Amino acid sequence: MSDAPTREAMEYDVVIVGAGPAGLSAAIRLKQLDADLQVVVLEKGSEVGAHILSGAVLDPCGLNALIPDWKKKGAPLNVPVTSDAFFVLGEEGKVRVPNAVMPPLMSNHGNYVVSMGNVCRWMAEQAEELGVEIFPGMACSEIVWDGDRVKGVVAGEFGRNADGTEGPGYEPGMELHGKYVMLGEGVRGSLSKQVIAYHKLDADADVQKYGLGMKEIWEIDPDKHTPGKVVHTMGWPLGKNAGGGSFIYHLDNNQVYVGFVVHLNYKNPYVFPYMEFQKFKHHPMVAELLKGGKRVAYGARAITEGGYQSLPKTAFPGGVLLGCAAGMVNVPRIKGNHNAMLSGKAAAEAAHEAIQAGRAGDVLDGYDTEVREGAIGKDLKRVRNVKPLWSKYGLTASLTVGGADMWLQNLTGWSPLNVAHGKNDADSTEEASKHQEIVYPKPDGKLSFDRLTNVAFSFTNHEESQPAHLKLKDASVPVAINLPKYAGPSARYCPAGVYEFVGEGDAAKFQINFQNCVHCKTCDIKDPSQNIVWTTPQGGDGPNYPNM
Template structure:
């Protein structure tokens, strides 16, 4: 095999991912030392193109990073005015009184935002400070130094043929080297996954858990619009099939975010998370809100749900994991952006101090300490038992026992930490143990088929490149996953990427990678762990406008 020769560029800090964690790190580095050379690499076509979040933003991280953010025009325009919690049945709902909810669940002082637009604004602040930001630059490889440390990344490789060979317009990309490399790729990032495995960063942590979050933006009847209203639901339609719930956030311009989360530790391989989301919108409470409106955008992404006990070692030789690359979501609050920003700030402060001391490419132990003992650690420790309680004992126990545990933690009383058990992939049981689920056909008004909705994610992949969804063993989908698990990839993917085509001996597994919205669910939930999500060429994937 011919060794690819690449040019190299040297920086003080290389940051992979222009999300809230990466951009916060870049800004804080330049605030601390304007002479530092900092670069941010983003695989999306622009900053924000691959950002999808609920999102109700706790501004604690932004307050630390840019205290005068209001004066500088940050797009936090809709403060939360009302919190609603409902338990749904098929035909009705019961409201859970706010008074019984632990104080940490209160959204007073938070804002309903588009995190894509928040990141676009953060990128402007970073560039004003001299940060170099390169969108459309997928980071496809980790570059290691002579002592096994992370030295940099390869970015901007283009022009491969579908079989992986170099095409006529092949561009090898560049190596970007840093004294430290921050990985802020988000959930199940491809480079983060490699680094965690290489350095066994998860050797002493619990298994990571995940959910699949799906979201639509709707324009609704102005008479039904209540800016600042936050609604969360649990129960129907998931019931005993899976854990999860919904969110409905009223932002400005007569728009609402309608979202649905399915925990990926469900046992029944016939569960179809996307269709659970579509069915949810036919609940009378939701249908009445959306009636007469129109869906204007759709997207999906995985959510890290393991919490405090699932945090891997955050610092590795030559760099650090930021935000959701490590898993910093507070599951009951459905919030992780604040912790992502705080992690970026902490990593920047640790790296700046190290560089000033003449260090490079070593372990940023101060970052590790700050995350675990500071605001992030305190936030995650309070809710560490809610997810394992839900997984073990179901929704009712999660509400009662989980709620009690959060109240006790609020008063500083800790009763220990529960384990998560199996990975989400191993939680999948053989189809023979379960019954198929009959999902109603989408009506085209409130509910939609996957391919129609994927068009509203504005996803595009050049077909001439290799598929970025790779199989370790091409035989396993038809030989194992179809007969044993009823081919769950045809259902767990929220974008219709995977299909079983043909019958009998002519059955084959088809990957429609052009549809992929980069949610990473396949990499997580495949029961044989046979699908590996890698980055496509830069700029490809969804192009979310206001997610």
């Protein structure tokens, strides 16, 4: 007999996992097409926007297609980009790359500096006005299968004890069934990962690549604040240790987004992405901007960076992958929200057509074709060589050859290059014996901060009595393999201080402080033994980003 809990089930036309820009766009478009469709959106954050973290300079093309009168309806796109600058940094100085040599697609003219959390909150209001049901605090922990078809999801399971047994207030959750299930979980979603593996959706794709994005919101001196100013940098402090760069976006209310991205294919296990970010803020250009200001929020999340060649098949029996669940970020532009919105719109249209034709639960091949051949595919295809060139040959090759390749595709729509990524990010990690330890400056508490202090500014919280949502395939691997072979990289690659090694030698123990987790998924991606599996904690747990 099965010991699975007995759950009630609710039936919908479409079940959407994740109230991000992709999931909400799908919900809105479905109700625009047919007001009678029963559509539900399930969000693991405590509220819509609580787990949304993005740069963000938003290309409004996705919103234009979905809600053409968004400005009239009060969408929070209030800060148009007013200037756009790109620098290559040295330790003390900087060199500006002239805007004239940048491919046209890199221009931010017509875009907006936004809080994507607030954009999603506004989109949720639009969805609810159309009759969409949105349930925040409802983590989706399991797929409901009907043979090979995804029939639905399990959401809202609460009350397990730390050892996994049912506690006194245990709630088994509910099954939500749909004619179609749309997975808009974002990067490395736990359900998306299962479906991709089960249906081998990535069989014909290149390996997926990722970056770790970290971000702080600062309130700065009004005399230094220029609403709409956009700055990107590359180079120092990463140098040859890792690929990546920074962004500095001036929004309204004297606030600035300061962000840093580290590509997760770095070789040296001593690289400490969080400390690279903190070090970056001491560059004279950045330190002068932030001097006298205060940091008011912090967060982190992984970014899908594989691009066009790494797209898995996006349709499967009974559902689709939306946005970053498939990987739709244009890496040179550091933008994916517009493609996420376009994917949600396209998925809704494909599902609506199938439901109208009585084809519920089949494979929406038309959606997959639209992703690859429509606006999303065109956006990703023309930049497909930039990231692998950077990974294989370094920053200079990415700037020169990658830049020339983007110019060629802009002018002709064609490129002779089709560069593959090679190893995945976990396999890119080399043994510690091949590298020297990197000594990072101690945070000064003014410009730079220790991880635990900063995590407090993510407002993250997890019910401590529940099972740890970070699972080890083999509990012996961290101490037996990762510590001696790779110098225990999880203590460094996590931007929230979740993992630590306590004691030394034979007395060493691996400790998981899951309460600190900001749901970035880096551990699931970068662990060299691929021993850590990120799963959803109880609904509502995790960060509570106010304005990210």
